[in-house]
Amino acid sequence: MVGSPPGTVSVAGLSLSTSTASTISPSQDFPNADLWEDARNQLSEDDKKTITQTLSTQELPPSSLNTPISETILEAVKAKREESKKSRWKVRIGKAEVELRGVADKVIVWLDKFKQVGDIAVSADPLHAGLPWAGIRFLLQAAVAGQEQTAALLSGLNRVLYVMYRCRLYELLFQPGQHKSSDQNLRLALGNFRTALLDLYKLVLHFLAVAMRVCQKNKFERTLAAFWSPSDILKFEEDCQATEDRAEKECQNCERYLQGQERTESSQYRTILNDLPQLKNLKSSIDHIDHIVTEVWETLQEDRICDILMWISKLPYQDHHQFASGAGKTKLVSRVIDHIKDNHPDYGLAYFYCKRDDDHRRDPENILRSFVKQLSKFPRKNSLHQVVVKAHQEYRFTGGASAKLSFNQSKEILSQLTHDYSKFVMVLDALDECYEESRGDLIDVFNWLVTQSDNVKIFVASRRDDDIKWQLERKSNIGIGATHNQGDIERFVNERIENAQKTRRKPISRELKQDIITTLYEKSGGMFQWAALQIEQILGLALEIDIRKRLGQLPKGLKAAYDEIFSKIQAAEGSNPDIAHQAFEWILHSPVPLDALVLPDLISRSLSGGTNLVLDLDIDIILDACCNLLVVDQYKVSFGVEGRSLEFRFAHLSVQEYIEEHTDGGNALSVPQPAHSKHAVATLGFLSELSGLFERWDSDIPKHTGSYEHQGP
Numbered sequence: 183m184v185g186s187p188p189g190t191v192s193v194a195g196l197s198l199s200t201s202t203a204s205t206i207s208p209s210q211d212f213p214n215a216d217l218w219e220d221a222r223n224q225l226s227e228d229d230k231k232t233i234t235q236t237l238s239t240q241e242l243p244p245s246s247l248n249t250p251i252s253e254t255i256l257e258a259v260k261a262k263r264e265e266s267k268k269s270r271w272k273v274r275i276g277k278a279e280v281e282l283r284g285v286a287d288k289v290i291v292w293l294d295k296f297k298q299v300g301d302i303a304v305s306a307d308p309l310h311a312g313l314p315w316a317g318i319r320f321l322l323q324a325a326v327a328g329q330e331q332t333a334a335l336l337s338g339l340n341r342v343l344y345v346m347y348r349c350r351l352y353e354l355l356f357q358p359g360q361h362k363s364s365d366q367n368l369r370l371a372l373g374n375f376r377t378a379l380l381d382l383y384k385l386v387l388h389f390l391a392v393a394m395r396v397c398q399k400n401k402f403e404r405t406l407a408a409f410w411s412p413s414d415i416l417k418f419e420e421d422c423q424a425t426e427d428r429a430e431k432e433c434q435n436c437e438r439y440l441q442g443q444e445r446t447e448s449s450q451y452r453t454i455l456n457d458l459p460q461l462k463n464l465k466s467s468i469d470h471i472d473h474i475v476t477e478v479w480e481t482l483q484e485d486r487i488c489d490i491l492m493w494i495s496k497l498p499y500q501d502h503h504q505f506a507s508g509a510g511k512t513k514l515v516s517r518v519i520d521h522i523k524d525n526h527p528d529y530g531l532a533y534f535y536c537k538r539d540d541d542h543r544r545d546p547e548n549i550l551r552s553f554v555k556q557l558s559k560f561p562r563k564n565s566l567h568q569v570v571v572k573a574h575q576e577y578r579f580t581g582g583a584s585a586k587l588s589f590n591q592s593k594e595i596l597s598q599l600t601h602d603y604s605k606f607v608m609v610l611d612a613l614d615e616c617y618e619e620s621r622g623d624l625i626d627v628f629n630w631l632v633t634q635s636d637n638v639k640i641f642v643a644s645r646r647d648d649d650i651k652w653q654l655e656r657k658s659n660i661g662i663g664a665t666h667n668q669g670d671i672e673r674f675v676n677e678r679i680e681n682a683q684k685t686r687r688k689p690i691s692r693e694l695k696q697d698i699i700t701t702l703y704e705k706s707g708g709m710f711q712w713a714a715l716q717i718e719q720i721l722g723l724a725l726e727i728d729i730r731k732r733l734g735q736l737p738k739g740l741k742a743a744y745d746e747i748f749s750k751i752q753a754a755e756g757s758n759p760d761i762a763h764q765a766f767e768w769i770l771h772s773p774v775p776l777d778a779l780v781l782p783d784l785i786s787r788s789l790s791g792g793t794n795l796v797l798d799l800d801i802d803i804i805l806d807a808c809c810n811l812l813v814v815d816q817y818k819v820s821f822g823v824e825g826r827s828l829e830f831r832f833a834h835l836s837v838q839e840y841i842e843e844h845t846d847g848g849n850a851l852s853v854p855q856p857a858h859s860k861h862a863v864a865t866l867g868f869l870s871e872l873s874g875l876f877e878r879w880d881s882d883i884p885k886h887t888g889s890y891e892h893q894g895p
Contacts, residue, residue: 217353217376218313221383229391236394237316255315256297258322259289259339262332273333282329285336292343296350314346317390324397337415338393342386345422349379352433368439375436378429385425389418487559487566490574494555494587497542499534511643515611518641522607530603532556538615538835546616546624550592553608557599569598593627600635613644615835625653671706671713675699682721694726701733711834715743718810744840747809757789758807764788765804765812765830766841775829778814804830811837 222230263286265271271282321335352375392414512535519533532553537543558570573595577585587595600606608628613621628640644650654661676699683689690698698720706713716736723729737743751762764785769776776784782799805812813833832838 217379218383218387221380221387222313224380224384225387225391229388232391232394233313233317233387236320236398255319255322256290256293258319259286259293259336262286262322262336263290266329266332266336269329271329271332273329273337282333282336285333285340289336289339289343292340292347295347296343314342314386314390317387317394318342321390321393321397334415338389338418341415341419341422342389345382345386345426348426349382349429352379352429355433368436368443371432371435371439375429375432378425378432381425382422382429385418385421389414484564487564490566490570491555491559493574493577494558494570495548495551497548497552499552499556512611515609515641515643519609522609526605528604530557530599530606531609532607533609534611536610536612536615538612539838544615544617546620547586547589547592549610549616549624550589550596550627551587554587554592554595554599557596557603557606567599567602569595589623593630596627596631597634600631600638604637606635606638607641608638609641611643612835613642613650614647618647618649622649622653625650629653629656668703668706668708671708671710672699672703674710675702675713675717678717678721686721686724688724688726690729691726694729697733698729701736705736705738707739709740711836712740712743714833715747715810740836741840744811744837747811748844751807751809754807760789761785761799761804761807762809765808769812769830769832770838770841775831778828778830781830 222233225233263283266282266286272279273282273285318339321339515533515535519531522529522531533556534549534552535543536549542548554570558567560566573587573591608631613624616624628642631638632640642654676695679690679695679698698717702713702716706716720729720732723732737746752759754762765781768781768784768788778801782801782804785804786799801814805814811833812830814828815831832841
C-alpha cells in the first residue's frame, strides 16, 4: 500500500478522485479535531506521555514562528525530495526498487490535497497546531540526513497521510449533526463508524509516538534503531488495512440505512402525488355536499339567533367549561373538549358539566336542551338549523313561545341534527350527579342516538353507580376505569415530590421517593383524591423515619382518610377547629359561590357572634385550618356583574358528601343543619356596614330570592 496512487481513494464502495476535494468548502473549525483528541486520550500512557512531552518541548527555529505549519511541513518534504534526487537514493519495497524522489512526490500530493480542504492547522505553536500535524512537523525537523532514515521517513509519511486523507473524506460524508434520525439502526451504524475512525486515528498516533521515541535518542542510537524499520511500516500497513476494511464496512452500512430512508421518503412523495387527482375529485364532492347541507341552515339576524338560543336554554355551558378544575374526571373531560375544539372545528360538538348542588345542572331535560342549543348553530356561519327555527315558530304562533322544549322534543331534534354533521360528539361530565330517578332516561337517549347514526360519538364521565354501570354495560362501549389511571397517579405523586424538594430543608432520598410512589400507587386503587390527600400529609413530615412510619399506616379508602383528617382538624390548637367548622358550614349551605375575599369576613363574624371581627383572618389561614379539603378557584361573578373572581369550594365532591353524611351524626366536626338563621345574621351584619349598596342591589335581590327560599328552614 506504500505505492498506492495518490490520485484516488475508495470510500463507501466508490472510487473518489482526490482532485474533487477542491470542491469542498474549506472548514475553519476542523470537524475531525475532536476525534483526534479522543483518539489521543485512548492511547497507552507511554504513547500519551511521549506525544505530550515531545510537542511541549519542541524548539522551533525563529524563522518558522510566523510560518503556517502547512508551509513548514511542505518545505521540509521538498527539501527531502531534493536531497533524494541529488543523491539518487532508492528504497526497496518488496522485490522492487523505488526512487525516494517518487515517494516524496506522493507525500507532497497528499499535503496539497489537505491544503485544499483547509484541514492543516495554521498555528506554529506545537501545543495548538493540532494532532497529528505537529507530530509530523517534529519528525521532519528531527530526522537526520541519510538514505535509510529518509526512506523510512517518507515511506511512513506516505502511508500515514493516505490513512488520514481517507478518514477525512469519511468525515466529510458523515459530519456530526448532518444525519439526524430517530432510527435506532442508523444511529447504531453511525456510532460503529465513528469507533472505526477512532481506531484508525489511534494507529496513526501510535505510529508517530514510536517514531518520536526513536528521534529522542542520540544520533548513534538512531542509526542503529532506524527511524521506522521496514517491519514497523509493514506491520502498520497490515493493521491499517484491517481497520480500513472495518471502517469501509461501517461506512457502507450507514449509506444503506440512509438510502433506505430516502426510498421511504420518495415512496411517500409518490403516494401524495398519486392522491392529488383523487383529492381534487373529493373536493368537488365535498362542495356538493356542503351545498346540500347548507340548505338546512337558515341565516338570521344576530338578535334573532340570540333569542332562539336563549329560548332553548339559558344555562351558561361555556362558563362551566372555562372554569373546570381539579385533576380527576372533570379535568379529563375538559381536555377532551379542548382537543376536539382545536383539532376538529367542523365536528358537531356539545358538552355539559353536571353539578350535584345545582338543580339546573342535574336535570336531564336541561342537559338535552343545552345539547340542542349548542348543536343548532352552524359553526361557520351566522345560521341556525331549520328544525330549531321551525320549533320556535310553532311555539310562538301557538302562543307558547315562553314554554320550553320537552325531553322528547329535544331527543327528536338531536336525532335530526346528527345527520347534518360529518361527526357528531356529545360530552357529559358527572352523569352520576344527575337526578337518580331520571338519569336512566338520559342514558336511553344516548343509546338510541348511537343506533340512529354511525357518526355519533358520546363521551361520558361518571362514577360507577350501580344503575349507571348496569345500563352502560348493556350496550357496546369503551370504558376507562380507575385502574387505567395508575400511571397518571405515579406521575402526579412524582411531580408533587419534585416540587416539594425545592423548599425542603432535608431532601427526600431517591430510594425513599420511589417507596412513596410505589406505596401510593399500590394502595390508591385508582383514586386520585386519596393519593392527593396522602402525599400532602407525607410531604408535611421532615424526617425519613416519620415518612416511612406514615407509609405503613395509610388509611384504607377515602372514608378512612377523611376520618383521619377531620380528627386532625378537631385536635388542632387555637381557633383552627372553629374556623374549619365555619368554613365547611358556609360553603355547604351557600346557594352561590362564596367569594374568597368575603368568606374570611363571614367566618370572623360567625366566630364573634356577628359583631367584633377577627381582623387577621385571611385565605391562607382558612386553607391551613381545613387541611387541604378546601381549594380556591376562579368563577364567573353572578348577579349580572361582568368579570371573574375567586371562590372557595370543596376540593372534591367526596369531601362534600362526607360532610353531608356526618351532619349531626356525632362527628366532632359535623355541620348542623339548618344553619340559615345564623348565616342570615352574619350576612345582614356584613351588609349593614356597606353604605349605598342596597340601592344598587334592590333590583337584583328579588331575582334571586328563589335561590335562597328553597334552602330555608
